[in-house]
Amino acid sequence: MKIKDDNLVGKAAKDNSFVQIKVSFFAKARDIIGLVDLSMEVSSDSTTQDCVNKLVANFPNLEEIHGCIALALNKEYTTESAIFKHNDELAIIPSRKGG
Secondary structure, three states: OEEEOOOOOOHHHHOOOEEEEEEEEOHHHHHHHOOOEEEEEEEOOOEHHHHHHHHHHHOHHHHHOHHHEEEEEOOEEOOOOOEOOOOOEEEEEEOOOOO
């Protein structure tokens, strides 16, 4: 599945600068989405939080675990303010208690 990010605005979106990323889902997130991973095209100034918000908008049932997930960018835990680069991989990892 591929999701194009048309809703995020900013400098990169205005000049059509996008990056391709892969999002992988684990545990409860995988159960909710029904996919192991998907590709997304996001503006080059998008944060991991922007991506999570876009995923929740596209998969509303993710809201039930939204507050209790960890994010990993390229196999290292990260913050919600990390900025994507081309071919980055974001992992959505629910906590054991919440997901």
